[in-house]
Amino acid sequence: MIENGAVLPMFYLPPVEYFTELNIYNPDFIIEKHEHFPKQTYRNRANIYSPDGMLTLVVPVVKGSKVHTPVKDVKISYDFRWQRLHWMSLEGCYRRSAYFEYYEDEFAIFYETKEQFLFDFNEKLLRLILNLLKIKTTLKFTTTYEEEYADLKDLRKTIHPKKPSAYPQKTYYQLFEDRHGFIKNLSIIDLLFNQGPQSINYL
Numbered sequence: 001m002i003e004n005g006a007v008l009p010m011f012y013l014p015p016v017e018y019f020t021e022l023n024i025y026n027p028d029f030i031i032e033k034h035e036h037f038p039k040q041t042y043r044n045r046a047n048i049y050s051p052d053g054m055l056t057l058v059v060p061v062v063k064g065s066k067v068h069t070p071v072k073d074v075k076i077s078y079d080f081r082w083q084r085l086h087w088m089s090l091e092g093c094y095r096r097s098a099y100f101e102y103y104e105d106e107f108a109i110f111y112e113t114k115e116q117f118l119f120d121f122n123e124k125l126l127r128l129i130l131n132l133l134k135i136k137t138t139l140k141f142t143t144t145y146e147e148e149y150a151d152l153k154d155l156r157k158t159i160h161p162k163k164p165s166a167y168p169q170k171t172y173y174q175l176f177e178d179r180h181g182f183i184k185n186l187s188i189i190d191l192l193f194n195q196g197p198q199s200i201n202y203l
Contacts, residue, residue, distance in 0.1 A: 004028060004151065005025050005028030005029050005030065005151075005152050005153070006021060006022075006024075006025040006028070006029045006030075006152055006153040006154075006155055007029070007030050007031075007032055007142065007149055007152045007153070007154055007155065007156060008021065008022060008029055008030070008031050008032065008155050008156070009031070009032050009035070009041070009042070009043060009071075009155065009156045009159070010031050010032065010033070010043065010071065010119055010122045010123060010126070011041075011042040011043055011046075011122060011126075011159075012042065012043065012044050012045060012046050012057075012059050012118075012121075012122050012125070013046035013057075013125060013129075013187040013188060013189055014042060014046075014126070014129075014159075014187065014188055015042060015046075015047065015159065015165075015185045015186060015187055015188065016167075016169065016184075016185055016186065016187075016188055016190075016191055016203075017159055017165060017167040017169070017185050018042075018155075018159055018188070019129075019133065019135070019188055019203055020167065020203055021153075021155055021159075022135070022137075023135060023203050025153070026135065026137045027137050027138060029140075030140045030141060030142055030152070031139060031140065031141050031142070032071070032141075032142050032145075032156050033071065033072050033119065033141040033142050033143075034070055034071070034072065034142050034143070034144055034145040035070070035071050035145055035156065036068055036069065036070060036071070036145075037061070037069045037070070037071045037074045040161070040162065041160055041161065042159065042160070042161055043071065043118070043122070044058060044059040044060075044061055044074075044118055045057060045058045045059070045161060046187040046189075047161065047183075047185075047186050047187055048089065048090065048093050048094075048186060048187055048189065048190055049093060049174050049175065049176055049180075049183055049186055049190055050089070050092070050093045050176070051092075051093070051176055051179065053176075053179075053180045053183070054183055054186070055089060055093065056161070057085075057086050057089060058082075059076060059082065059086075059118060059121070060076070060077040060079065060080070060082055061074050061075065061076060061077055061118060062074070062075040062076070062077045063077070070145075071118075071119055072117065072119045073117070074117065074118045074119065075116055075117055075118070076114075076115060076116065076117065076118050076121060078114060083110075083111040083112070083114075084111070086111055087108065087111035090107070090189070093175070094175070094189070094190075094193040096175060097175050097193040097194050098193070098194060098195075098196060099192065099193050099194065099195070099196035100193045102196055103132060103192060103193065103196075106128060106132070107128070107189070110124070110125060110128075123139070126139070127139070129188055129189075129192070132192060132199075133188075133192070133199055133200050133203070134197075134200050135200065165184065165185045167184070167185055169184045169185060170202075172191065172194060172195055172202055173194055173195070174186075174190065174194055175194065191203075
């Protein structure tokens with residue numbers, strides 16, 4: 001058992017706080033793979049900064065992916081063209097940011113190919129983001145579900161879109177902050193598209 005580490009959930013384009021925690025506990029963190037899929041969490045949603053303020057992008061999951069489906073078995077639904085919607089939203093929100101074009105091609109592919117399982121989709125995105133942030137680590141996953149961990153910081157329920165974050169985030173330049181001010185703890189892509197290679201120094 002890892003001591004003084006952390007257990008993290010697997011999120012879609014996780015918020016900045018997630019990578020701050022990951023960086024603190026690297027390499028002593030594991031990612032939860034066997035929990036039951038909780039609804040309305042960052043596991044299938046991400047918040048970005050639009051001209052109108054915060055915009056939530058949701059990856060739809062196949063009906064029946066309710067509370068009793070293990071997160072690794074949750075399938076992505078393609079009943080409507082959510083990939084096109086997400087990509088148009090990312091372009092609309094970040095096309096004018098300093099580094100969108102720098103990273104554009106690497107993210108675009110995720111909105112052109114159809115991954116079957118949400119966990120696999122999120123994992124591939126996470127690996128890309130870690131690579132772009134230049135965070136060197138090896139991803140390790142839980143092998144069973146544990147209700148509690150005595151010697152790990154449990155972040156599976158603490159980083160949540162419905163809970164106010166206690167994360168003490170310092171500001172960085174955001175494209176539309178002159179309209180709505182600084183919005184904290186958005187998806188890591190907000191930081192990446194605005195700060196580029198400087199993102200790791202920020203974290």
